[in-house]
Amino acid sequence: MKELEEKILKEGHALSENILKVDSFINHQVDPVLMQQIGDAFAGHFGNKGITKVVTIESSGIAPALMTAISLNVPMIILKKQPSKVLNDNLLQTVVTSFTKGTSYELTLSHQFIEENDNVLIIDDFLANGCALQGLISIVLEAGASVEGIGIAIEKGFQSGGRIIRNLGYHLESLAIVDSMDASSGTVVFHEQ
Ligand code: G4P
Numbered sequence: 001m002k003e004l005e006e007k008i009l010k011e012g013h014a015l016s017e018n019i020l021k022v023d024s025f026i027n028h029q030v031d032p033v034l035m036q037q038i039g040d041a042f043a044g045h046f047g048n049k050g051i052t053k054v055v056t057i058e059s060s061g062i063a064p065a066l067m068t069a070i071s072l073n074v075p076m077i078i079l080k081k082q083p084s085k086v087l088n089d090n091l092l093q094t095v096v097t098s099f100t101k102g103t104s105y106e107l108t109l110s111h112q113f114i115e116e117n118d119n120v121l122i123i124d125d126f127l128a129n130g131c132a133l134q135g136l137i138s139i140v141l142e143a144g145a146s147v148e149g150i151g152i153a154i155e156k157g158f159q160s161g162g163r164i165i166r167n168l169g170y171h172l173e174s175l176a177i178v179d180s181m182d183a184s185s186g187t188v189v190f191h192e193q
Helices: 002-011 023-027 032-046 062-072 131-142 161-167
Strands: 053-057 076-079 091-098 103-110 119-127 146-156 172-182 187-190
Touching: 002 023, 002 032, 002 146, 002 172, 002 187, 032 062, 032 119, 032 146, 032 172, 053 062, 053 131, 062 076, 062 119, 062 146, 076 103, 091 131, 103 131, 119 131, 119 161, 131 146, 131 161, 146 161, 161 172
Parallel strands: 053 076, 053 119, 119 146, 146 172
Antiparallel strands: 091 103, 172 187
């Protein structure tokens, strides 16, 4: 997606050869116009899949997921990473260990929000090694629903997540795929799409 790649080139920073900082438009401050374009792009990719729910993980997935849900006119569900005192009924849970962040958390869904006949579209901001995404997929499947598509804003093509998810047979669309980064020169190279 041209607008997203241009924004990354203008405001993103390669912190190292692995980590891309996008705090000014995705992870801290959010660019609502760009989010709307991202939502419309995902709706274009998955609009013919009979999607009934858009699902993401808190926190940075929420903005693109919400804009996609508006565009598809379906509800959006946020899977929780923090234990909640009020969320205790009929829960589906799986432990996710993030390779990138070196942390673990219990991904949680209240079963009532995803049902057996749901066609789910998963949306997230980043795909690195895909630990979060695999946890998300397993919870959706445990709920008995089907994963009809996965939309990622920024995939780091030099990490394993995209290959693993595509090899599992899922329809994965990434709006920008970063092939390589260089912190010293600030270069970010995109995969030709
Ligand atoms: P992993 O398997 O390597 O752990 O990767 P995964 O795709 O599950 O991503 C783990 C977390 O790290 C995610 O955030 C993801 O957005 C973030 N992340 C991975 N690579 C980058 C990167 O290059 N830049 C930025 N800015 N973030 C990256 P999260 O734990 O879901 O947190 P949140 O930001 O959504 O709250």
